[in-house]
Amino acid sequence: MAYVAVKGGEAAIANAHGWMAERRRGDPEVPALSTRQVEEQLGLAVDRVMAEGACHDRGLAALAIKQAQGDLIEAAFLLRAYRTTLPRFGHAAPLDTGAMRVQRRISAVFKDLPGGQLLGPTLDYTHRLLDFALAAEKEAPPEPAAEIPGDAAGRLPRVADFLVREGLMRREADSGQEPPDLTRDPPDFPASRAARLQNLARGDEGFLLSLGYSTQRGYGNNHPFVGEIRQGKVAVRFTPPELGFEIEIGAITVTECEMVNQFQGSKSEPAQFTSGYGLVLGRGERKAMSMALVDRALKAGELGEDRTAPAQDEEFVLMHSDNIEATGFVEHLKLPHYVDFQSELEVIRRMRSTAGTSATGSEA
Amino acid sequence: MSHDPGYNFAYLDEGTKRMIRRTLLKAVAIPGHQVPFGAREMPLPYGWGTGGIQVTASILGRDDTLKVIDQGADDTTNAVSIRRFFARVAGVRTTTRTAEATVIQTRHRIPEAPLREGQVIVYQVPMPEPLFRLEPRLAETRRMHALADYGLMHVKLYEDIARHGHVSTAYNYPVMVGGRYLMSPSPIPAFDNPKMDHMPALQLFGAGREKKIYAVPPYTSVRSLDFEDHPFRPHRADGTCAFCGARDSYLDEVVCDDQGSRMFICSDTDYCESRWEPEQ
Numbered sequence: 001m002a003y004v005a006v007k008g009g010e011a012a013i014a015n016a017h018g019w020m021a022e023r024r025r026g027d028p029e030v031p032a033l034s035t036r037q038v039e040e041q042l043g044l045a046v047d048r049v050m051a052e053g054a055c056h057d058r059g060l061a062a063l064a065i066k067q068a069q070g071d072l073i074e075a076a077f078l079l080r081a082y083r084t085t086l087p088r089f090g091h092a093a094p095l096d097t098g099a100m101r102v103q104r105r106i107s108a109v110f111k112d113l114p115g116g117q118l119l120g121p122t123l124d125y126t127h128r129l130l131d132f133a134l135a136a137e138k139e140a141p142p143e144p145a146a147e148i149p150g151d152a153a154g155r156l157p158r159v160a161d162f163l164v165r166e167g168l169m170r171r172e173a174d175s176g177q178e179p180p181d182l183t184r185d186p187p188d189f190p191a192s193r194a195a196r197l198q199n200l201a202r203g204d205e206g207f208l209l210s211l212g213y214s215t216q217r218g219y220g221n222n223h224p225f226v227g228e229i230r231q232g233k234v235a236v237r238f239t240p241p242e243l244g245f246e247i248e249i250g251a252i253t254v255t256e257c258e259m260v261n262q263f264q265g266s267k268s269e270p271a272q273f274t275s276g277y278g279l280v281l282g283r284g285e286r287k288a289m290s291m292a293l294v295d296r297a298l299k300a301g302e303l304g305e306d307r308t309a310p311a312q313d314e315e316f317v318l319m320h321s322d323n324i325e326a327t328g329f330v331e332h333l334k335l336p337h338y339v340d341f342q343s344e345l346e347v348i349r350r351m352r353s354t355a356g357t358s359a360t361g362s363e364a
Numbered sequence: 365m366s367h368d369p370g371y372n373f374a375y376l377d378e379g380t381k382r383m384i385r386r387t388l389l390k391a392v393a394i395p396g397h398q399v400p401f402g403a404r405e406m407p408l409p410y411g412w413g414t415g416g417i418q419v420t421a422s423i424l425g426r427d428d429t430l431k432v433i434d435q436g437a438d439d440t441t442n443a444v445s446i447r448r449f450f451a452r453v454a455g456v457r458t459t460t461r462t463a464e465a466t467v468i469q470t471r472h473r474i475p476e477a478p479l480r481e482g483q484v485i486v487y488q489v490p491m492p493e494p495l496f497r498l499e500p501r502l503a504e505t506r507r508m509h510a511l512a513d514y515g516l517m518h519v520k521l522y523e524d525i526a527r528h529g530h531v532s533t534a535y536n537y538p539v540m541v542g543g544r545y546l547m548s549p550s551p552i553p554a555f556d557n558p559k560m561d562h563m564p565a566l567q568l569f570g571a572g573r574e575k576k577i578y579a580v581p582p583y584t585s586v587r588s589l590d591f592e593d594h595p596f597r598p599h600r601a602d603g604t605c606a607f608c609g610a611r612d613s614y615l616d617e618v619v620c621d622d623q624g625s626r627m628f629i630c631s632d633t634d635y636c637e638s639r640w641e642p643e644q
Contacts, residue, residue: 084404084406325410328573332412336441339552351528
C-alpha cells in the first residue's frame with residue numbers, strides 16, 4: 001500500500017539511526033576522535049556545552065560533542081537529559097568570585113586598578129588570519145609565555161565595589177530568600193532576580209548575544225561599560241546536612257562580567273550607575289557579557305524605566321532563552337501533522353465554497 | 365517482561381513521580397485548570413511529547429497495558445519511538461488495541477472506539493494555554509482564567525463567523541470544562557471534541573516544555589465554545605475509508621499520484637483494522 005511507506009515503522013527508524021551512526025564516524029580510514037582530544041583541543045566548545053547543558057563535567061561534555069557530531073545544541077541537550085537523572089543534594093553556598101584564582105581580569109573603565117589588568121589567554125588582539133600551519137598539521141609547540149604567573153591569588157577587589165562605596169552605584173542587596181531552582185520550580189512572572197539569572201546563565205549564547213546587541217542599537221539602550229570581566233577558578237562550597245558545616249567540594253572555572261550602566265535617575269532614585277551581571281560556566285566571555293547586558297535591560301521595571309524593547313520584556317526573554325526548549329519545539333514541526341492539516345483543508349475548502357457561492361464568476 | 369535495570373521503573377525517579385502525581389491530583393480536583401509543575405528534561409526532545417511521557421511515566425504500574433498513537437496511528441514514527449521507550453524502561457505490556465489498553469498516550473487524536481471507565485488517556489500538549497494566540501503573556505492569561513474572563517475568545521469566534529460565515533478553527537478548538545475553565549483540548553481535530561464530553565475515562569494532559577498539567581475527570585462536561593445561532597459542528601472529510609468503508613471515522617487524505625487523484629483512509633489504524641479483520 002502506498003501509504004504504509006509514509007508511516008515509518010520500526011525498521012525505518014533503526015535504519016535511520018544506523019545511517020546516522022555511520023555519518024558520525026565519517027571515513028573509517030581517518031582515525032577516530034577521542035573525547036580527550038575534544039576536551040583538550042575544542043575546549044571552548046566543551047565550555048559552551050557545559051554552560052548551556054547546565055552541567056559542569058568536561059568529560060561528559062566532550063563525549064556529548066563527539067556523539068552529536070559537533071552540533072553543540074544537540075550536545076547540550078544530551079548533557080541536560082543526563083543531568084536531569086542525577087539526584088539533587090541541595091544548593092552550594094554562593095560562589096565567592098572575589099576570591100577567584102584569576103587567569104584573566106580586565107576592566108574597561110579604569111586604566112589601572114588594585115590588582116591590575118591581567119590579559120590572560122584571549123583572542124582579543126589576534127588577527128583573524130587562517131593559520132595554514134594548523135591545516136598542514138605541522139604545528140609547532142606553542143612558545144612558552146614570557147612569564148607564566150601563577151594564578152593570581154588572594155582577594156581581588158571588584159570595580160563595582162569601588163563605585164558602590166562612593167555612593168555612585170546602586171548596591172545590590174541580597175534578599176536573603178532561598179533561591180528558586182528553575183529545574184524544579186516552573187517559571188512564574190514576575191520572576192525573582194535569582195530565577196532570572198539562573199535562566200540567563202544557561203540560556204542560548206546566540207539568543208543572548210542578539211538581545212544584548214539590540215540594546216546597544218537603541219532597543220532599550222542602557223549605555224554599558226565593561227566594569228570588569230574576570231575568569232578563573234572558584235571554590236564550590238557546600239554544607240552536607242549530615243555534617244552540618246561547610247566543606248569545599250571542588251573548584252570550577254567560570255567567567256564573570258559586571259557591566260556598569262548609566263542611569264538618569266527617576267522620581268524614586270537619584271542619578272547613579274547601575275549594573276548588569278553575567279556569570280557563565282567555563283570560559284564563556286561573549287556570553288557573560290551578553291548576559292550582563294540583558295540582565296541590566298531586564299531591570300527596567302524595577303528602575304522605573306519605560307519597558308519598550310524586547311530585551312526589557314522579562315517574559316519574552318526568559319521564556320525564549322532556552323535553546324533545548326526552542327530547538328525541540330521548532331523541530332517538532334517535522335513530526336506528522338496530517339490530522340490537523342486535514343481539518344485545515346476541510347475548513348479552507350468550506351470557506352472557498354462559501355465565498356464561491358456568494359461571489360459571482362470568480363471561480364478559477 | 366522486565367524493564368532496563370539501568371533506570372528506575374518507568375525512567376523517572378520516585379520523587380519526581382510523586383511530584384507529578386500530586387500535580388495530577390490537583391489537576392483532577394480543578395477540572396480544566398492548568399497546574400504548573402517542575403517538568404524534567406527527558407531523553408526525547410521537547411515537542412515530541414515530553415509532557416505526555418512524564419504523565420504516563422508517573423501513572424504507569426507494572427500491570428498496565430500501554431497504547432501509544434500519533435495522528436491516530438500506532439505505527440507512526442513517534443508513536444513507535446515512545447512505545448519502545450516505555451517497553452524498555454518500564455517493561456509494561458504494549459498493545460495497539462484501544463479496548464485492551466489501560467493507558468493510552470496520544471498526539472492529535474482521540475480513538476474512534478469509545479473509551480470506558482478505568483482507562484486513562486494521556487494527551488501530549490504543545491501549548492496548554494487556549495488563549496495564547498490572542499494573548500501571549502502568561503501573567504495576563506492567568507488573570508483572565510482567574511476571572512473567567514473569556515470575552516476575547518468569544519470575540520474571536522464571532523469575528524470568524526462575521527467574516528467567513530463559520531468558525532475557522534479546525535483543530536485545537538477551545539472547550540469549556542465543567543462550566544468554569546477554558547481549556548485547550550490539545551491539537552486534536554474539532555471532530556474529536558464531542559468525545560471528550562462526559563467521557564467515562566480519565567483524561568490527563570501533559571505539556572513538558574510549558575511545564576503545565578491539566579485534567580478532565582470522568583463524566584465531566586466538556587463543551588466546545590459556540591453561539592446559540594451558530595452551534596458547534598464537528599467536521600470530517602466527506603468520504604469513505606478506502607480500506608474498511610467507514611463513513612463515520614476521521615479520515616486522512618492520501619495523494620496517490622501527481623494527477624491529483626486521492627483516496628481517504630481511517631486515521632485511527634486500530635479502528636480500521638478491527639473493521640476489516642473479521643472478514644479475512
